[in-house]
Amino acid sequence: MTTDSGQVTKRRAVFPFTAIVGQEEMKLALLLNVIDPKVGGVMIMGDRGTGKSTTIRALADLLPEIEVVADDPFNSHPSDIELMSDEVKERLTQQQEIPVARKKVLMVDLPLGATEDRVCGTIDIEKALSEGVKAFEPGLLAKANRGILYVDEVNLLDDHLVDVLLDSAASGWNTVEREGISIRHPARFVLVGSGNPEEGELRPQLLDRFGMHAEIHTVKDPVLRVQIVEQRSAFDQNPQEFLAQHQADQEALQTKLVTAQELLPSVQIDYDLRVQISQVCSELDVDGLRGDLVTNRAAKALAAFEGRTEATVDDISRVVTLCLRHRLRKDPLESIDSGSKVQKVFCRVFGIAEPEELGSVNGRPAGVR
Known part of the structure; x- marks a missing residue:
């Protein structure tokens, strides 16, 4: 980088x-x-x-680097009140000069x-x-x-x-x-x-x-295991050359993250989709409302990451297991794993055909496209 x-x-x-x-x-x-x-x-x-x-x-x-108040031990933001220490706020009210640094x-x-x-x-x-x-x-x-x-x-x-x-x-x-x-x-x-x-x-x-x-989980595919080992060996032998090879990809992803952070406040999620998210949480007997909140936020963050201002059913599908699997009540007699259970209920509530392999999210890895 x-x-x-x-x-x-x-x-x-x-x-x-x-x-x-x-x-x-x-x-x-x-x-x-x-x-x-x-x-x-x-x-x-x-x-x-x-x-x-x-x-x-x-x-x-x-x-990317962030702006901080130069002499502040709490990495206070130089202009955002919510991210400032009380001492920096006091200095602002007294109209003192706030030195800014990047780190x-x-x-x-x-x-x-x-x-x-x-x-x-x-x-x-x-x-x-x-x-x-x-x-x-x-x-x-x-x-x-x-x-x-x-x-x-x-x-x-x-x-x-x-x-x-x-x-x-x-x-x-x-x-x-x-x-x-x-x-x-x-x-x-x-x-x-x-x-x-x-x-x-x-x-x-x-x-x-x-x-x-x-x-x-540990990767089982021998080809992928070899690829991981070779990547690590190449990095250990010559870190700077390896970093240079991936610099363009790193910078592209960094830019994509910054753009997503800026886009996030304008991302919307349709009311009907929000109701269906809550229905999934209700049918899974999830305690409290954290599951509903996190699923909404994660779906919107995924939409922002992909440059969209409207969260979709596909966004929800890709994050719902991550957001809910750990909130289910454990039943020692149940053979189905919690991730598959979340996907089954999600597919039923949203009227989607269940994927052939419920071990993956929506029939494919929920990853960076």
């Missing part, structure tokens, strides 16, 4: 997103969350060694052993009491603002910490309170969790808080 200065060698080489083979479901879910972070993040469950971390790092590297979108890794203080930040009570100032040491949530927060093995993370992450992701703010002193800052990020089902499931009420749920 090039920077504004046109140089490609300054940062550590990251495997390009457009060179990743397969795992279309995961890639689509990540792209839709970048276009509309209000979709609510992605939970990626699958086998070890299937490229989860590689894909997420590649996505962060793909994204890459950050991907923040949350380590499994992280404490709540490390995640949320800490208040120096002694300094606050002795000097009368709010001495705040920002945590990982501050660093992740306007970026991507990645939690590997999220199913092994302490439930309380998962609650904190999901609350911040939903509200867009992080509040730290100690001894009667309260500090808050913007914490709007795309939350991406990954895990291996063999190591334990998330509690259903926590799983429900993730907007989308992508399942990934």
Whole structure:
């Protein structure tokens, strides 16, 4: 990827997103969350060694630079009030000059052993009491603002910490309170969790808080496996040459994402389609309204990604499984998997013939076209 200065060698080489083979479901879910972070993040469950971390790092590297307030630890937006810290707002009201800088979108890794203080930040009570100032040491949530927060093995993370992450992701703010002193800052990020089902499931009420749920599996096709191995070997042997080969595709996808973000506010979804989405959620006995909201948002984000201002039945078909499969009540006696169950109900409600292979979304991988 090039920077504004046109140089490609300054940062550590990251495997390009457009060179990743397969795992279309995961890639689509990540792209839709970048276009509309209000979709609510992605939970990626699958086998070890299937490229989860590689894909997420590649996505962060793909994204264009953003404008931030130069000396602000929270990556505050220089003009959008919703994405500013209280301190920057105060400076604006006092008509102080706000220095602006550009920086890459950050991907923040949350380590499994992280404490709540490390995640949320800490208040120096002694300094606050002795000097009368709010001495705040920002945590990982501050660093992740306007970026991507990645939690590997999220199913092994302490439930309380998962609650904190999901609350911040939903509200867009992080509040730290100690001894009667309260500090808050913007914490709007795309939350991406990954895990291996063999190591334990998330509690259903926590799983429900993730907007989308992508399942990934080890590629079985020998030809595809060889292609993946060869791609990785070529990158490891000469990263700069490999990046140069994919630079045009990377820039095209980056432009497509930026255009989609700008187009999103004007995308509409027909009332009848919204009613049918809610009917699918109702027939699947999905608790609450998150499923309805996320499916609507994801369908609109997909339409924006493909340059359209009207979401279609096909858009809904391609995202509905991602948005609803993890919200179904588990029945240990049921042999059908949750993704196939979602598609069966979707096809019945929308009056569409069921595809021959319900293992894929709408009879084909739900991926980037």
